Amino acid sequence: MxxxxxxxxxxxxxxxxxxxxxxxxxxxxxxxxxxxxxxxxxxxxxxxxxxxxxxxxxxxxxxxxxxxxxxxxxxxxxxxxxxxxxxxVSSEDGDRVSFGIPADLAICPDCLRDMAEPTSRYYRYPFTSCTQCGPRYTVSKRLPFDRETTVMEDFPLCPECLRDYRDPGSRRFHAQTTACPRCGPVLRWIPGEGGEGEKTGEDALKAAKDVLRSGGVVAVLGIGGFHLAVNALNEQAVRRLRVKKHRPTKPFAVMMSSEAVKVHCVPSAGEWQALTSAVRPIVLLQKRPDSPVAGEVAPGMDRLGVFLPYTGIQVLLMEDADLSALVMTSGNLSGEPLAYEVEDGLRRLAGLAEGFLVHNRPILRPVDDSVLYVDGDVPRVIRRGRGMVPEGFRIGRRDEAAPVVLAVGGDLKNAVAVAAKGKLWLSPHIGDLDSPRAREGFRRQIEWQLETLGVAPDVVAHDLHPGYVSTAEALGNWEKTLGVQHHHAHLAAVITEHRATGPVLGVILDGTGYGEDGGIWGGEMLLGDCRSVLRIGHLEPLRMVVGDQGTREPWRLVVNYFYALDLWDRWADFVVDRLGIPARSLEALIRVLKSRYPGYRSSSAGRLFDVVGALVSRRTEATFEGELPMGLEAQVDPGVKERYNFHITERDGRWMVSPGILDAVCWDLAAGRQDRVATKFHRGFAAAWAEAAFRAATRHGVSTVAVGGGVWQNRWLLRWFVEDLENRGLRVLIPRRWPAGDGGLAAGQAAVALAKLREGGG
Ligand SMILES: [Zn+2]
Ligand SMILES: [Zn+2]
Structure with missing residues (x-):
């Protein structure tokens, strides 16, 4: 029947x-x-x-x-x-509850085989794709995802491609991005300033390889924008790129052929799986000590950010053994957003690249490479980007009547989020909002996200920081807004990602977040849920007179910390000598510290890492946020079992962790034991928070602890903290698909807003 x-x-x-x-x-x-x-x-x-x-x-x-x-x-x-x-039957523009647009996919093994097969019409054709691979998010004009609604509309299929497109037995049956040399996009070489001779196809490829071989910089157009490429084994070439890009020390990612990965790094099975996934993220890998990758690629770090080629162009560009490891860093000047349109790229990257390897398949919206690290077998996202967006997450039951929330994130590592109908969409990494170009990208992303989802926000969630651009954007453009405390948002993101219920104890460690008392928070223990939290512990707040300048000139932080901890008189000579602090600047700072200027109070965990990092490395300046903490993390030797004992005190139901161990740090440094300081600090800090969390959890009868905030991207701190608490029978929730740092903040803001709206009855 x-x-x-x-x-x-x-x-x-x-x-x-x-x-x-x-x-x-x-x-x-x-x-x-x-x-x-x-x-x-x-x-x-x-x-x-x-x-x-x-x-x-x-x-x-x-x-x-x-x-x-x-x-x-x-x-x-x-x-x-x-x-x-x-x-x-052809697509209809139906009920829009999702982007309906998939993430961009790395070129698949079948298409790679086609490209390598001399008898195939896709032989060495860099834009080969099928239903299993190719750009999606970055080429999609509108819903639904079809040939006519992508930029491929401008490339009518040739008879052969059309035949495959209509053949249910073909891998390219209804493959919206398929194309061949007869009907598809063309590879082009455009020389930089002073160069001449545009080229196409194989000649273009050869021109790019020649420049790389001579130590030059090539701007390569990928799926989500430009990369700047240089040979990663050429120390001088990498240094030159640093100077041109105004990026003195921040690590560069390296794209490697799979053979090269094994030469330079030691990937675990889990790391290998992440590397080869269709996302093709940048994965942080332990570098082999004998790897010939230039030291300038990631100065002072023990790990390299590594990814595999994911487009046909990249595969061809690095097919020769001498070009099998290339620095591939975002095509921009330091601090600016990624360039992704050919004309704009030619203008903005003119002084940086010797030439441009581009194509005529337009990129409609920029997206940076995703970054993650693998913890045991678990990939943990540091930056959400290409291959991960615009995927949404189910955060509750599908509910048509659920309020729509737009969350604008914070000002650093910005990403925005929209929650509607039981799902949440976290945008790709937008970046720091300190340039007009970045702000424009931020606005465009919000507009696109709301429009494509077909929703309008009932409420717009933002950070409490009154000085944030994102806060001003929310307050200036929307009527119904809701301020969400920074660390509460971090906690809510973890709770939501794990769909945890009941009260959770959050240990939230980061650089800075605006506190409810107007101070700067960043070493926080919060008890509660998405709706509300109680601040039941924190690092001992210190009076700070050093602001943002301290992150660039960390010696200022060091002096401020020692002064605030009453350690200055004991260690002034030692610290001044160790860091080579200029007398004039020091005097000026001491004068402010001694004055009645109130400054602000800070319980930041990130700044404490800066201080210890500066003392150990003797660095007096840092060029990017997290540089000294990352350097300190790289020096940890798990063989060292000692640790510093942080004092934990309890007053009025609040636990306070003291940074007074700086005294012990100096004793070690003075005694020439600087090689143990990093480990003792990490072990001690992890143990202190585990102890404080255990006491608080016991007192309040909770069994689940959640960690959040950028400091938790530190693998040693995370490992030792989690081990300690799990040994004591507590469960620890760790951010996984949403970044632990401010890249995941918007997801938490949205979760808090939803919970508060639910409480208020709509
Ligand atoms: Zn394919
Ligand atoms: Zn064709």
Whole structure:
């Protein structure tokens, strides 16, 4: 007897070959009916006998293409209508509850084989793609994801490509980005200032390789924007790029062929899996001590940010062994957003690159490479970008009536988020909002996200910091706004990501966040949930007179900390001598410290790492946020078992951790034991917070601890803290898919706003 079902599949089902897969499967089993997609949903309306339909439903889930992800599967039984054949019906712009646009996908093994096969018409064609790979998010104009709604609209298919596109048996059946040398985009070489001779195809590729071989910089257009490339083994070339880019020390990422990865690093199985995933993120890997990668690539670090080539252009560019490790850093001047349009790139990167390897497949929106590290087997995201966006996360039951929240994030490492109907979409990394260009990107991202989701915010959540650009944007452009305390947002992000219920004890450690008392917080213990928290512990707040200048000139922080801790008189000579502090600047600072100028109070954990990092490294300046803490982390030797004992005191139900160990740090340094300081500090700090958290959890009867804030990207601190608490029977929640730092802040702001709205009854 013929039966009929309508199957509704929601999730990542567009642009990943899902419709063609469903079609093939149904036709193989011999079903009749229609396959169509509406917005982010694929519906399959098919008829057949009961056993065949059951088989279809089973295989629909077990054999789905690797890039697809099924979130919801609905099955409805209907009266048969007597379908005669099976067909794909064209997309409708349906109910928009999702972007319906998949993330960009790295080139797949099948397409790589096509590119390597001399008899294939895709032989060495860098824009080869199929249903399993190629750009998506960055080439999509509007919903739904089809040829006509992407930039590929401008590349009409040649007869051969059209045949594949229409052939259900082909891997390129309905592959919206497919193209070949006859009908697709073209590779182009544009020489930089003073150079001459534009080239295309293989000649363009050769010109780029020549420049790289001579130690020059090539601007390469990828999926989400430009990279600046130099040979990673050429010390001088890397140094020259640093000077040109105004980026003195911040580590560069290195793109390597898979053979080269094994030469330079020691990836674990989990790291290898992350490296080779379709996201192709930058993965932090332990560098081999004998690796010939230039020291200038990541000065003072023990790890390298490594990724594999993910576009045809990159694969061809590094096919020769001598170019198999290239620095590939974002195409911008330090502090500016990524350049992603050809004309704009030619202008902005003119002084940086000897030439440009570009193409005529437009990029509609910029996206940086994603960055993560693997902790045990668990990938933890540091920066969300290409390959991860615009994917949404289910954060609750699907609820049509749920309020829509826009969260604008913070001013550093900004990303924005929209929550609606039980899902949350965290934008790609936008960057620091201190340039007009970055602010423009921030506004565009918000606009695109709301428009594409087809929603308008009921409330806009922002940080409490009155000086933040993001706060001003929220207050200036929207009527209904809600300020969310920085560290509460960090905690709410972790709670939401893990969908934890009940009160959680948060240990939130970061650089700076505006506190409810107007001070700067950053070493915080919070008890509560998304709705509200109590501040039940923190680092001992110190009077600070040094502001942002301290992060660039950390000796100022050192002096301020010693002064505030009453350690200055004891260690002044030692500190001045160790850091070579200029007498005049020191006098001026001491004068302010001795004055009645109130300054502000800070319980920042990040700044304490800066202080210890400066003392150990004897660095008097830092060129990017987190430089000294990262350098300190790189010096940890887990073989050293000693630790500093941080004092923990309790007063009025609040635990306070004292940074007074700076005294012990100086004793070690003075005695020539500087090689143990980093480890003792990390072990001691982890133990102190574990102890404080354990006492607080016991007192308040909670069994779940959550960590959040950028300081937790420190692998040693995280490992020792978690080990300690798990040994004592507590469960620890750790950020995973959303960055622990401010890149995940907006997700937490949205969660807090939703919880408060729910409490207020709508
Ligand atoms: Zn492919
Ligand atoms: Zn073609």
């Amino acid at each position: 013929t039966e009929r079902v309508r199957v509704t599949v929601a999730g990542t089902v567009q642009g990943v070959g899902f419709r063609p897969f469903v079609y093939r499967l149904a036709s193989e089993i011999g079903l009749t009916g229609e396959v169509c997609n509406r917005g982010s949903i694929v519906t399959v309306d098919v008829e057949g006998c009961g056993g065949d339909l059951a088989q279809f439903l089973r295989r629909l889930q077990s054999e789905a293409p690797p890039a697809a992800r099924i979130d919801d599967l609905g099955v409805e039984r209907l009266r048969p209508v007597g379908y005669q054949d099976l067909k794909i």
